[in-house]
Amino acid sequence: MLTGKQKRFLRAEAHHITPIFQVGKGGVNDNMTAQIAEALEVRELIKISILQNNEDDKHDVAKALAKGAKAELVQLIGHTVVLYKESKENKKIALPR
Template identity: 80%
Template sequence: MLTGKQKRFLRSQAHHLQPIFQVGKGGVNDAMIKQIGEALEVRELIKISILQNCEDEKQDVAEALAKGTKAELVQLIGLTVVLYKPSKNNKRIELPKASRA
């Protein structure tokens, strides 16, 4: 589970990224989950756009993508989903340490 500080950091890292996947009328499917999972392994942080013609609720789409890829949902803003999953072999993003309360 990400802390608020870590999510803020990841949002700032994702700001300049372009969405590399789109969820359309068909919604979320297994092939899409597999491709997004592979992209997360390489990139760790990705944006996905939800198209206007998507019939599912955007919150449901975001949760399905996060659950299916076992990634953290960093942000859902408008129709854009930001997902983060630390890479096993390609670690590039260094998260800020969680501070003790």
């Protein structure tokens, strides 16, 4: 579980990142969450955009993405989700205590 200070730090780090995944009309599926989990192992912090044609509630989509990838939901701002998961082999981000 992330503290408020750690979430603030991660939001600042994610500011300049561009979204690498998009959730469209099909919604969240197992294949997508598997790919997101792999991307998190490499990058630790990613952005995902929720397209306008997605019919699900954006809060539900964000929770489903975080749960499926076993990651922490850092932020949901507009239609952009920021996820963080500490990497086992490629640790790059040092979180504040």
